[in-house]
């Protein structure tokens with residue numbers, strides 16, 4: 055049996071996980087593919103103590119791997135944009151199939167990469183790029199291909215969910231938990247991608263493209279991270295019967311597609327509200343299936359390697375018995391529709407507001423008046439007194455559904471009130487239905 059030869063570029067968290075899963079499970083993988091898969095070469099700047107590379111060719115120049123005539127599949131696990139893109143395009147032009155976990159690259163340059171792959175008749179697979187170990191790309195693109203998707207929503211950043219969970223459950227400070235997420239290998243090289251929602255937005259962009267048959271449009275998405283969520287917000291939300299989660303949401307409407315990433319209050323009894331730690335989850339609502347929910351680890355060495363290796367196995371099977379592979383984004387490029395991405399101003403949802411006020415008589419009336427003038431109904435309101443001798447208080451309000459542009463106008467007026475300290479914390483409320 056002629057082996058399928060793989061070259062792994064990058065031996066960090068995901069690279070080492072991939073090396074170890076491929077090595078450890080080689081027997082069962084061979085049984086599944088019909089051909090052994092061997093790691094022909096590793097491209098890395100330095101060794102990884104968890105990997106025994108003593109019987110593998112190792113180079114410090116990853117482009118050696120992309121050009122190695124013996125290699126069938128190049129696995130890009132270095133991350134980042136320029137070098138990674140160059141590496142993948144070099145591999146493609148050398149006739150190699152590619153597996154990557156790089157959501158930033160796929161979300162922002164995927165249209166070009168998939169075009170190059172098509173021209174060169176090779177496969178670019180990227181299951182690990184969205185929600186780590188959860189097979190969500192396959193689910194959307196293959197398992198649900200009979201459906202018209204109505205909406206999807208997910209917790210799609212493990213680091214962010216780990217931080218919110220630890221802050222809420224154990225009262226740990228943001229910075230300390232972020233540091234732990236970095237040590238555990240969950241965070242991106244630049245962790246602002248995690249905490250400011252950019253990573254989740256990359257993943258949402260990819261899922262929305264598959265769900266709605268539209269080209270990748272990362273730059274049109276709305277992105278807000280978790281860095282402004284305070285322990286107080288988590289506690290107030292809990293008292294109101296909600297949990298705060300960082301969500302990516304994409305919904306088809308008659309005017310276009312919503313594409314937005316932001317923290318949200320979710321009713322505590324919804325399954326998504328109880329996805330904790332590094333777990334990710336995606337709910338997909340579609341016409342034939344109704345609703346399905348996936349849950350699993352969104353980051354970490356071997357959970358992510360599980361998806362990388364599954365892609366390698368798919369390609370190896372295809373080399374053994376050539377068959378038609380799914381289009382990378384689920385639709386043929388001619389069938390992709392340039393669907394309009396809606397401005398966040400168009401969305402409609404309820405809001406949680408936390409307004410820090412001077413604790414003077416009349417301030418509640420003033421707040422209610424502004425909301426009333428804008429036709430915004432209040433569904434709950436509580437005042438959280440400041441500490442003794444502190445003349446400030448937090449007023450916490452839940453509104454009913456309102457258009458975002460109207461809420462923005464109301465917030466501007468509220469922030470202009472004499473007794474209100476700016477800015478007003480506002481978090482969208484999502485029922486996920």
Ligand SMILES: NC(=O)C1=CN([C@@H]2O[C@H](COP(=O)(O)OP(=O)(O)OC[C@H]3O[C@@H](n4cnc5c(N)ncnc54)[C@H](O)[C@@H]3O)[C@@H](O)[C@H]2O)C=CC1
Pocket residue numbers: 063064065066067068069097098099100114116131132133134137155156157158182183186239240241242243352353354355358
């Ligand atoms: N860590 C995780 O849980 C997940 C990561 N990803 C993605 O997987 C990719 C890799 O992430 P990690 O393994 O976490 O990163 P990492 O930083 O642990 O590993 C990257 C490795 O690539 C090496 N590298 C970078 N540029 C290189 C170059 N030019 N030549 C040789 N080596 C080079 C680095 O030295 C490092 O060892 C990224 O695209 C990331 O977004 C995707 C899903 C989960």
Ligand SMILES: N[C@@H](CC=O)C(=O)O
Pocket residue numbers: 183185186210211212213214240241242248253352353354
């Ligand atoms: N940094 C990412 C890694 C997986 O995609 C995350 O925390 O989810």
Ligand code: NA
Pocket residue numbers: 181182183184185186187188189190191361
């Ligand atoms: Na995945």
